[in-house]
Amino acid sequence: MTVAKVSGWVWSANLRTALKHISWSVGYAFDDWDWEAMETALPQTSWDPPEHWYDYPIIGDQTLTVHLAHNSGDDPVGIRVEGDLDEILAARIETIIDLLSDITVAEE
Numbered sequence: 001m002t003v004a005k006v007s008g009w010v011w012s013a014n015l016r017t018a019l020k021h022i023s024w025s026v027g028y029a030f031d032d033w034d035w036e037a038m039e040t041a042l043p044q045t046s047w048d049p050p051e052h053w054y055d056y057p058i059i060g061d062q063t064l065t066v067h068l069a070h071n072s073g074d075d076p077v078g079i080r081v082e083g084d085l086d087e088i089l090a091a092r093i094e095t096i097i098d099l100l101s102d103i104t105v106a107e108e
Contacts, residue, residue, distance in 0.1 A: 003090035006097065007080040012070065014100035015042075015077050019058075019066065021096045022081060025089060028060030038068065045069040047078050062089070076101070 010018045016035055023030035034056075041054040046069055053069040064083040070076075081093050 003085045003087065005080055005082040006085065006090050006093045007078075008094070008097040008101055009076040009078050010097060010100040011104055012075050012077050013104050015068075015079075017105050018079065018096055018100045022064070022066065022093055023058050023060065025092050025096075026058060026060035026062045026064055028058050030058070042068060042070050042077070043072070046071050053078070053080070 015038070016030075019034070019038065020030045023034075037056065038054075041056075044052075045054045046052040053067040056066045056068070058064040058066055062083060062085075064081055064085075067078075067080040067082070069078040079097060081097075085093070
């Protein structure tokens with residue numbers, strides 16, 4: 001069985017960590033170039049309407065599309081991950097998102 005998407009939110013301080021771990025789960029090394037793209041695009045997004053979310057491809061062993069939105073003045077960042085997710089990959093991504101919406105992680 002496949003899952004089409006996993007969604008939720010993470011604290012903005014945890015976004016880079018979330019994206020690193022989601023990328024790692026499909027064999028992609030999320031780097032500074034990727035992060036710069038996120039930092040540049042995120043201020044232009046908003047939760048509503050959905051077409052104001054930022055789409056970013058993560059291409060590793062599988063291709064995922066990460067959709068992000070952040071309202072100015074709000075801390076949480078909306079995150080939706082779409083792709084051909086099997087149950088295990090979907091559970092991994094869901095766990096990453098759930099964990100990073102619950103705690104704040106210090107970036108390396």
